[in-house]
Structure formats: structure tokens, C-alpha cells
Amino acid sequence: MIRFLFRHLKGRRLAVFVAAALTFVAVACDVLAAIPFKIILDKIVDHRDPSLPFSGWLMTYFDRFGARGGLTQAEAHTRLGVVLFAGVMFLALGVISAVVAYVQLSVAAFVGQDLGARLRKHLFAHVEHLSLDWHVRQQVGEIVQRISGNITDIEKLVTDGLVDLLSGVLTLAGILTVMLVINWQFTLLSMCIVPLLFVTVLIYTRWVKRASKEAARAAGGVARVASASITAIVELKAFTLERWTARVFGEHVDRQQRFALQAGRRQAEFNPLVILFITLSDVVIITVGALIAAAHSGSYALGFLTVPTASLTVGTLTVFLAYSKQLYQPMRDLSKLTLLASTASAASGRIQEILDQPVEERYAPRGPVHPSRVRGDIVYRGVVFGYDPQRPVLHGIDLEIPTGTRLALVGLSGSGKTTTARLLPRFYEPWQGSLTIDGVDVRDYPLSDLRRNIAIVPEDSILFEGTVRDNIALGCPEATDEQVEAAARLACIHDTIAALPGDYAAEVREMGRNFSRGQRQRVAIARAILRDAPILILDEPTTNLDVEAEAEVLRALDHLTRGRTVIVISHRLSTLGQVDEIAVLQSGRIAERGTYQQLRTGGGPFARMLAEQYRYAAEPVRFGTVGDVPGAD
Template identity: 75%
Template sequence: MIRFLYRHLQGHRLLVLVAALLSFVAVASDVLSAFPFKIILDKIVNHRDPAIPFTGWLLSYFDHFGARGGLTTGEVHTDLSVLLFGGLMFLVLGLIGAVVAFVQLSIAAVVGQDLGARLRKRLFAHVEDLSLDWHVRQQVGEVVQRISGNVTDIEKLVADGLVDLLSGILTLAGILIVMLMINWQFTVLSMCIAPALFLTVLLYTRWVKRNAKEAARAAGQIARVANAAITAIVELKAFTLERWAARIFGGHVAQQRRFGLRAGRRQAEFNPLVILLITVNNVVIITLGGWIAAGHSYTLGFLTIPAASLTVGTLTVFLTYSKLLYRPMRDLSKLTVLASTAAAAAGRIQEIFDQPTEEPSRPERYTGPARVHGAIAYHDVVFGYEPNRPVLHGVDLEIRVGSSFALVGLSGSGKTTLTRLLPRFYQPWQGTVTVDGVDVREYPLGILRNNIAIVPEDAVLFEGTFRDNIALDHSDATDDQVMDAARQAHIHDTIARLPGGYHAEIREQGKNLSRGQRQRIAIARAILRDAPILILDEPTTNLDVEAEAEVLRALERLTQGRTVIVISHRLSTLGHVDEIAVLQAGRIAERGTYRQLQARDGPFARMLADQESYAPGPMSLPSSDGTGPVQFLRDET
């Protein structure tokens, strides 16, 4: 935990050091605050002048306000001067404590907030840089919990507990040092409970820390289940699964509650034990200290305390310190939970930081152009998601510049996997993937992916305006460029009719738009990107006839002059593709044009026949001018 904080407090270490040094001042003022009692009581009861270095001049000044009658032999200062001196000492120590507390809490607030903001930014950026392989293995709610909840736990420790933790330790050490200096024999006697206190703190710290870790893990499960349920709220309602989801969620809540109660129970046990031990300590101080102050000696084994070696003032200081022992012990018990929770959170965050990011780009080795032509080749590619379970088996494939290439096959045959290797979402186990004859691993990631546009099966939209969702990484695009891309995607008229037009807000994941509208916005996004390579992953799946017609018209514009890879289950829409490859179990079963594959009576012809057996008849979609059929990716036979 300390190493974690030191690493991430870069730039604020000096402030933390200042706060730590001020803790010595604050503790010194707290420890010395008991001495005015000793000074006043020793003067009034035992007629002893205070012996504090460098303060004689101040006491002499206060002597002007008091009468010297009644002073015994050896007394120099008046009672009033000692009372005024003691009161001034109280005031000065209190002011020092107040100023130091203000500065420390201000520093703690600044450092805590800055640390929280820095951790969230670094963690989010690191999560974005992790490979797609890592992301698909994670639970979204768990990752979100680490970015939000776990960072908050560390922020609380720094803002609320770091100064208090150090002050508590220093207070205990300071009290012990001063007591030893006053009377070491009586200190040893009055500290007989120290071993029991130490053992209590040690045991309860371990128990609370263990349960705090389990509670933090359970909190991550709660976030995961809640995220999954809210994301799938339509399905939950459609299948009346509300109670089922609530039962699962309630199970994780109960688990977190169970661990939280265990930690709370240990906390509840800890405080009374400390109070009981402190009470026993007070009994020892009052009874034995009073006996010694009354003029009796006391012997316990090797330890002998001479008679009258304690004054009433000294006894009062010991009692005050005994009470002061309770406060740091109580604070340390509370901070134990805070520190344990933060330590568990730091461990969970560090697990993400320890994950390697995507293979870093190597711009120093790349001297080629920023924009590629678009020639794609796969050479003996082998790849899988699980060890020893390959999905692709020695795939060899070449796609010419500016051509359209379709990948077809049954679900799980490796079509999408093949396209994911192109932008280096994954690395092949064997073989190479090249663009313009250059291995994609030699391209900087930014250059490689800027040359590829993807229109997925279900377009993902972000909260924000229509303009923001079309522009995305082209934030410098003009309004005319954004609107031109929308016109080409046949979505401009829809946007223009909305209140606010392009500045109208899109709800989370585009819930206020139809699937076809979301798909056309994704196409407008790809048009504005103007990448030479285009991947269409089932862009018309689950669309109705009207929406499919609009999307096909938009795709007709988008594919012009680009190298296009199409993944489609609707074989009848592939009539104008230059070449088709049929994948079976991760291997290319056959390749050719639509008519060639249709005539071979191979896997493609059989899949086509199966689809046509359920079709009532040929479907003709009107073109953009309403006079003829669409001429993009459609069979004219």
C-alpha cells in the first residue's frame, strides 16, 4: 500500500512530507497540553515553582500581578503568575494545534482529490490501452467498480485518514517518551496493559482487513450484476425475469452485508476492549499513584518506586495521558478499517495496472506513408481465443486494392475473427497479416487503425449530440463536412427534422433511435473517416425492409473506391461482390465469384439453396431515385 501511494503521489510528495512534519508539531502540542495541569497543581498543592527552560523572564513579568505574601521558603514566583503562565500555555498550545490542523486538513483534501482524479484518469487510460482479449474476459461492472469505487476508497484514506494515522502513532510514542522522562519506574508500572493493547490491535487489524477485502470483492460483484441487469432491462421485462434478477442481486448484496457485518462486529468488539484496558490502567494510576504521592513506597519485583516521588501534578499528568491513550487507540481502530479497505482497493487497481497494454507501436521503425492503398493478405494464419483451441487453421487469402470481398459461412466459422486480426485487435499465433505488403505489426497502431473503418452489426452510439457521434475523432470537421457525410448516409433529413438538428442529444446507446437510424449514423461516421479499408460486419442484419433499403443505399456510397470486406449471412445480397470466400471450421472451403460458387454445387450453393427455400420470392429494393433496383451487393439473377 505504501509503495502504491508513493508511486502515484508523484508531484505531491513534498506536500505529504509537510503534512507529516506538521504532525510532529500537532502531537507535541497535544502531549504538552497536560503540563499546565502539573504546573498549576504543583504550585498550589506542593508550592513548587515550574522549572521550564527559557520561561523565567515571562514568569517574572507575571509576578507584577500577584501578591508575594504566603510564599514559602524557596518559592520565587507568585501563585497568580504561575496561574497566568499556565493559562497562556493552554492558549498557545491550543492555537498551535488549531493552525496545524487547518493546514494538515487542507493539504489532505488537496492531495486526496488530486490523487483520486489522477488514479481515475490513469486507470481509465490504461483500461482503454489493454487488449481486446483482456476486455472480453472481464465483467464490465467489476472494471467500473475498480475505476470508481476502489479509487474512492484510496481517496478517503488519503483525505481522511493519512494524517490521523500518523498523528495517532506519534501521539502514542510521544506520550510514552514524556512519561518515561517524568518517572520511568511509574511509567513501567502504568504501562502494564501495553502488551494487551498491542495484541488486541494486531489481531483485530488482521480480522478487519480480511473481511474488508471480501466486502470489496462482493461490492464488485454487485456492480457487475447491476450493470448486466440494467443493460438487459428490455429482456428482463419481456421474460418477466425481474424477481429472478432481484434474487441474484440480493444474493450478492447479502454476501457483502455478511462480510461488512463481520468487519463491523470486530470493530464493535475492539472499542469496548480498549475502553476496558484503559480503565484498568486508570485504576492502577489512581490507587498506586495516590499511595506513592501520600508518602509510601511501592515495590513490585525488581521495580521499586520511592515514597513521595510523585506529586499531585505528576499524577494528574499520568491520568491525562491515560485518557489520551484512548483517543489514538480509538482512531487507529477506525482507521484500521479505512486502511484495510484502501489496501484491498489498491491491490485490485494494481492488478489492472500490471496487465500489459497492447503491443506498443513502433513509429521509429515505420517510414511508410500515413495512408495505405488497401491491399490485404493473410499468410498461413493460425489463431484462437483459448490455448490449444485454434479458430483459424492456416488461412491464406489475398484481397486486391479497391475490390470488394465477402466472407460467408456458418456461425463460428471464423469470419469475424479473421477481420479482427486486420486492425490488430488480436495477434495471430502463426503466420502474418499484411497491408500493402507490410506486416500489420510494423505499423503504429494509430496509423493502422486510422486506415480502417468498421461498420458493425449493431452500431454503438455515445451520449452526446448527433454531430459529436458522426465526427468522433474528427472533432475538427466542419459542419458542412458532417452534414455532407450524413446526406451520403441518408440520415440528414431525419436529423434535420429533430428539435435542435445536429445539436440534438442522443440518449445512452442511441435508445431514442431505431436500429436502421443508428446504422446509418455509423455509416456517416465511416464516410467522414474516409479510410481506404472498410469492414462491413453484418451491416443489414435484423433490419426491416425499409431500413435495409436505406442502409444499402448508404453503403453504396461508402464502398466506392475502397477495399471492402463484407461479412454477411444474407447470401442473396452478394451478387456484385468481386470475390467470395466460404469459411468452414476456420478454413477456406472455396473461393470465387457469386456465379462461380453458385454453379459449383459446393458449400456456398447449398447455403444459398437453404436460404432460398424459405424465401417467398425475389425482393427488389428501389434505388435512391425510386426508378430501379439498388446496384450494391445484390444479386440480379
């Protein structure tokens, strides 16, 4: 986790260094805050002057406010002067501590929020540039949990934990240092529980970290199930699956709760142990310290330790008691920060898992510079590809699509139609063979240039939140209002948009749910028209549309496909009469090719699929001659 934070805090490391440096100042003020009590008690009870370095001139200044009556020969400073000096010292330490705390918290908040924002932007951009192959193997809720929840865990550590963690460690070190300087023998005696406390912290840290990692994984499962259920809310209600989804969701919540409770239980066990250890230390300080302080001369032997009685005054004993109480708070804070650090460590590991995934190759290898706009001459040569290394989907696809040709890919589900089309914009890389546009391998084009030349109208078009105009101009943000409207008219959607409140400025809800499926398709077609790409992929553009919507979409597609190289994927064979050629795929191979008229009379796979599609027509249809086919000339 330290390596992760160091890498991603680039540009903000100086701010972190400043916050860390100020922590030393803050801890020094907190540790020295008990010294004024020692100064006052030593002066009043034992008639001892303070022996602080570089402070003699200041105490001499305060001596003018006090009387020297009642002082012993060993005393150089007045009681009032010492008391005023101690008061000023206490006030100065408090003011410095307050200023430092403000600067620390401000810097920590800035660094934490800045780190969170930069991590979210970086992670989201990285996820966008990961391959489609990676995305199809992921669950949306899991990714969202890492972008939102896991980064929040790291923010909390930086904002609330780093300063406190360093402060706690330095406080412990500072208190022990001062105690050793004051009386190292008594410090060893009173701090005999520290090794036991250290071992306890080490053990509980490991337990809490393990439980926190499992809780973080379970939280991803909760987000995943919630996202999937809400996305499929219509199906959920249609099949009355509320109880089933609630049970599945509850199982994931219970799992998260179980591991979170484990971490919480360990935390609850640790705090009382800290209190018990600190209480034992206080008992030693109070009882043994009082006995030693009561002896005014000689030394006090305790086993292998001999404590000079003159070195342990009432003021020293008070400081030791104060420090003992101060030890409790850092220990308790460190126990809480253990959970925070463990959660952040688990979160950073989950984020790094995504960042370690290789992104798509955005730039072409060095070579000849190719035109940014292609003509659209497409050639597949011996293309082999699959999603599972052991099970290829395409087996040596050979296909030529000349510029301006409208080609339909048909076949049964799983035959490889969509896979064949998805190789063109390099959503996937072929295992073998080549795929060229205008004679240039698609891998030799910069990815942005390649995809800028290809427009895709999917089976179920997605609209994004924003305005209708924004959605049409999605692939061409510099388009004018006139160009957007012209594209909408060609897509047969202008009248529908004009009837909306606000027309082109009308708001689109999440996923375009305030538009029908047919309307979303026509907006997507308008988007493709405006993009004006020379290559067009239509992936089941009329599936699940009613007759009227299908007619509108087909009319819009007629405008869109003119003068372009078009690949149409369709199960509705009756809508393919206007394409130039049809390629029939079977089990990842091209079984036959030809025009609609040729294939329907050829008695091959296409004719059989066409006959099967009309099996339950109102009027029986015979295939085999031109006159037997619906729509034949």
C-alpha cells in the same frame, strides 16, 4: 499498499511530507496540553515552581502581576505569575493546534482528491489501451467498481486516514515519552497493559483486513450483476426475469453484507476491549498513584519497582490521568483506521491487478518509415489464430484482397469470419503467419496509424452521449459542419437529423437509445464516410433491420464502399450481389472463393447455404443455374 501510494503520489510527496511534519507539531501541542494543569496544581498544592526549559524569563515577566506573600523560600515565582504563564501556554498550544489542523486537513483533502482524480484517469486510460482479448474476458461491472468504488476507498484513506493514523501513532509515542520523563517507574506500572493492547490490535487488524478484502471482492460482484441486469433490461422484462435477477443480485448483496458484518463485528469487539484496557490503567493510576502521592517522604515499593514518593505529586497524578484518557482516543481511532486501511489495501491490490496487465504495443519497431495513409492492398499468409491456446479458430488462412476490392466473408456461425477481420486492425495478434497491408506487416505500422486507415461499421453501432454532430465527427473531430452534413447526406440520415429538435445539435441519450437501430447504423456509416479511411470493415451491417431500414442502409453503404478496400461480413447472402468476390469459411479454413454468380451455381458450400436461406421462402427456389437465383441477370 505503501508502495502503491508512494508510486502514485509522485508530484505530491512534498505536500504529504508537509502534512506529516505538521502532524508532529499537532501531536506535540496535544501532548503538552496537560502540562499547564500540572504546573498550576504543583504550584498551588505543593508550592513547586515549574521546571520547563527556556521558560524562566517568561515566568519572570509574569511575576510582576502577582504578590510574593505566602511563598516559601524554595519558590522563585509568584502564584499569579505561574497561573498566567500556564494560561498563556495553554492558549498558545490551542491556537497552534487549530492552525495546524486547518493546514493539515486542507492538504490532506487536496492530496486525496488529486490522487483519486489522477488514479481514475490513469486507470481508465490503461483499461482503454488493454487488448481486446483482455476485455472480452472481463465483466463490465467489475471494471467499473474498480474505477469508481475502489479508488474512492483509497481517497478516504488519504483524506481521512493518513493524518489521523500518523497522529494516533505519534500521540501514543509522545504521551509515553512525556510520562517516562516525568516518572518512568510509575509509567511502567500504569502502562503494564500496553503489551496486551498491542497484541490485541495486531490480531484484530489481521481479522478485519481479511474480512475487508472479501467484502471488496463481493462489492465487485454486486456491481457486475447490477450492470449486466440493467444493460439487458428489455430481455429481463420480456422473459419476466425480475424475480430471478433479484435473487441473484440479492445473493451477491448478502455475500457482501456477510463479510462486511464480519469486519464490523470484529470492530465492535475491539472497541470495548480498548475501553476495558484503558479503564484498568486508570484504576492503577487512581488507586496506586493516590497511595504513593499520600506518602510525603521515602519511597514506595511495588514488587520489582520502587517509586520515590517525592516524584509523584498531585499535578503529576492529574497529568497521568489526563494522558490515560488521551490514550483512549488514539486507540479508538486506530481501531477505526484499521478497517479504513484494510479496505484501501484491498482496493489498491484490485487496482494494481489491472495496472499490471500489459497494454497494446502502440508503436512499431524501429525500421523504415511507412506512409501514414495506405492504399489498401491486403494479404493474409498462413494465418493461424485462436482465443484458447488449445483450440485454434483459424487454420492457415491465405487470402489476397487487392486495393479497391470488395470482399465478402461468409460462413456458418463460429467459422472464423469476424475473427479474420479483427486481426486486420490488430485487435488480436496471429499465432502464426503474416498479415500485410501494401506489403508491410501490420505489426510494423504504429497502432494509431494502422487503425486510422481502417473504418469499422459494426453489427449494432453504438452512439455516445453528446450531440448528433459529435457522434458523426467522432473519428474526425476537426471536421467542419459542412463536411459533417455532407457525410450525413451520403449516409441517407440527413433528413432524419434535420427533423430532430436542434437537428445536428440534438442530444443523444445513453447508447443512442433515442435512435432506431437503422438510424444508428446510418449515423455510424456517416461517421465512417467522414473518417475517409481507405480500408472498410462491415460486420453484419444490415442484421436485424427491417426492409425499409435495410434499403436505406444499403443505399448508404453504396456511397461508403466506393473506391475503398472493403471486407463485408454477412449472413444475408442475398445482399452480396454487389461485392467483387466472396470467400466462404468453414471451420477456420477457406472452403471456396469466387464471385456471387460463380459460387451460387457451383454446388459448393455457398450454394447450399443460399438454398438453406431460401428453404422457407414463399415461392420455392431452385439453385444450380443462373436463372434460378433471385436477382439473377
